[in-house]
Amino acid sequence: MVVDSQTPSYLFNTGRGFQSQNFLGCHWHSNQTADFRVWAPHALAVAVVGDFNHWQPTALRELGTTGIWQGQLSKIFPGQLYKFRVTAPDGQSQLKIDPFARQFEAKPGDAAVVCPPSRMHWHDSLWLARRKRTHLERRPLNIYEVHLGSWRRHPDGSYYTYTELTASLIPYVKRLGYTHIELMPVMEHLLDRSWGYQQFGYFAPTSRFGDRDAFLHFVDACHQANLGVFVDWVPGHFIRNYDALYQYDGTPTFEYADRGRADNHRWGAWNFDLGKAQVQSFLISSALFWLEECHLDGLRVDAVSNLLYINYDAGQEHRLNQYGDDRNVEGIAFLKKLNGVVAARHPDVAMIAEESSAYPQVTGALQDGGLGFDFKWNMGWMHDTLNFFKLDPLYRADHFQLLTFAFVYMYDEHFILPFSHDEVVHGKRSLMHKMPGDRYNQFANLRTLLTYMLAFPGKKLNFMGAEWGQYLEWRDWSQLEWVDLDDHLNHAMQRFTAALNQLYHQQRPLWEQDQVDAGLRFTHTDDPQSVTMSFIRQAKRPHDFVVATFNFAPVEHRQYRIGVPYCGTYHLLLNTEAQAFGGTWTRLEQTFTATAQPYRGQPASLTCTLPAMGALLIAPTKVSRGSTHV
Structure with missing residues (x-):
């Protein structure tokens, strides 16, 4: 039997299926039929259950020896819910999510939603044309990091929708003078307190704030307002739930077979097996989905250090690779492959690494042995700078190296300077609360801190609330303390941030030669x-x-x-x-x-x-x- 090397199943199984979502998952047709396909290579049987068959299993058949199960059902309508019923090698059956679903039901459920093809009509051609002309390395980049669930909420505690955020968040960010919005993960997830970092829907905007098309309209509106959009993306690990990706066919499918490497103690999740060809197809397809179908301007890749080192997780036993060190060979190869594919298809988007170690050449060119990212968060600069500003001014002279040390390595990578959500939560206090002295001096310190950030080489990122000096640290379960703006000092701080951001945009010396x-x-x-x-x-x-x-x-x-x-x-x-x-x-x-x-x-x-x-x-x-x- 001759195998067609260009079939979607072959490409998926060989790690080259970079648009696998167009083959796997549920694909609805206007004649009220739908094709269902799912990868479960060791399953004894797979069926689909849903609203359309009263949640009674309709068997799928395996496509040759590809490990992909498929079937076509009739009388299927958009909005209906479904799952896959997977029978493991031991004969036990488990209801599982569709890994390639474009939309899920609202929490606490996790059933996929039958979706028709998107009819989104985009209006961002001018933005995309400008993006192609000049890479972000040679442009001002000033990012407002947002957690959509806690930027604003209704008086009853309910979320703002994508549509409401389009009407309120976009003009606010524009008025403050930022160039881009970075969203904490909006891929579907169950647990609010995970902030989106324990995902199961790698192709689905979360239903918390509305449906898929409402999210696309939000991105389109950002671009029409000349605002770029980044989203945090998590290729390192996924949610623990048994009805999600974990042991999908009854055996380790998306995660490592070695439980010691699969179990991520730090985040209470499972690590993807990045050396597996099908996992590479799955994740790279996800990345391209957000960049292509959602028109995003880049991805901030979360926890890159966890992909670079076998022993990064504190709960793991000490392990070595075949070369006698602790590099994650599969993870490094995956990151290079990911960035190579993205750069070849979309050289005008930004791949950003949240990487906390001293691993060399994170933003180095692939041909020179680098990982190929466009930017890396400068975590060392962030920690040292905040540690300096937290000091009583009486002791700052003795710790001046906290500021000057970053001059030694400021061009080692293409850096973004981040004051992110991680620095204003879990008892770390808000930026304002970190500053010493009385309230007047705290504001004075904060203005100086943000000006120092503006002037230091590197692109910029600030988490929501810092722009007016919110005193309370970030709480993901409630909105920002907007009442602060009734105080004249907070209002003046917000005015200062807008002036500072405008100055940054206008003054080419502050961004034109960030990397040299x-x-x-x-x-x-x-x-x-x-x-x-x-x-x-x-x-x-x-x-x-x-x-x-x-x-x-x-x-x-x-x-x-x-x-x-x-x-x-x-x-x-x-x-x-x-x-x-x-x-x-x-x-x-x-x-x-x-x-x-x-x-x-x-x-x-x-x-x-x-x-x-x-x-x-x-x-x-x-x-x-x-x-x-x-």
Whole structure:
């Protein structure tokens, strides 16, 4: 028998079925019939049960020796629920979800929903055309991270729908000046407290907020508002429930056969067997589904370290691979394959790694041995920076290396600087609550922190609520503390965030050369006792730069000298202590004159009053042509 190497079943079983959702699952036809197909290679029998047959099993037949079971049923209507009844090798039967379902019933149920083909008519062609012209590495990227279930809720505690979020979340994020929204996982999941990270619906937007098409309209509306959309995606592990993917055919099917490697103690989940060809087809099909059918602008791949190391999970016994180390050879190969497939098909989208180890070349090119991601979260910078800002200013001089150490490795990867949900939950306190001092000084510290993040090389991400300094840490079971905005300091903080984000978007030096040495020059970073810092962010044009100066102590510095590359006049872009932002300065120094007085390696310098616990951003207005660029 000659096997057609291009059949969907062959491609799926050989790890090359990258659109397997178009073959497997339930496919409804307008003549009220539906094809059902499911992969259960070791099952003795498979049947489909649902509303259409009164939940009495209708047997499917195996497609040759492919491990795929299929059948066509009549009198099937959209909206009907169904599951597969899988009989294991030991003769026991279990109702199982459809791994390729496009929609599930509302929790606490997990039956799949018969869906007709989407009739979505997209209106984002201009956005997609712009996306193709310039990669995000060379554009401003400022992300607002959102948990849809707790951004806003109705007074009775019910969720906002995708449609309601379209009307409220999108204009809010746009008004605040962010460039992208990043959604915590919206793939279908049962447990709210998992935040979406223990999934079972890898092709289905969660029904909590509406149906599949409502989610697509949300993405379309974001693009029409010039907002990109990322979604967290979890290829490392899946929900433990027995009626989901676990031991799907009665044997380890999606997870490792070795229970020690399959059991993920850290998250209470099961690890995918990433070396299995069918699992690779399943996961890469899922990734492409979200990028292609849902028009997403990228995926933030969760817990990449768990895919890179065999012993990453604290509960696992120490294991070694065939080469005598703890690298997860299958996981590394899968990530390279995933990123290679995505880059070949969609070079204009972003693959983002949430990776917490020092694994090299996470964003390195595949041809150079790298993993091929576009960006990596800079977890080291995040931890060190927050640890510094949490200190009483009295002790910051002794721990200045918490800020300066990141300068050593800031170009090792293409970084995103994240103040994410993980840093404002489980007793870690909100960003505002981490700041020392009384309420006024907490706001002053927070404004300086966000300005430091803005000026440091790398793209940006902030979790919802930080934009106005919410004091309570994040609670996934209730909405943000919007009542805070009745307070003038919180309202001023929100105004500051909008101004800061607008400035970031307008000033090319703050993002044009994020990944290269030429994008930053040190002018005053080696003087910890002053607890101040100054550096220059440089755009490609020599005269286009921003001077960023920070004071991390509550002591004002008059006649503070800053080295600059040119003589001439400079103007103020931002003073974090402006009264409009909640500070105390009612009159701001708007212009500065740089003279030919060399200072700290620069041929010219200017002086300013550096506010206590504050920051200044300054840009050239007119510089002398005869001065030397250093």
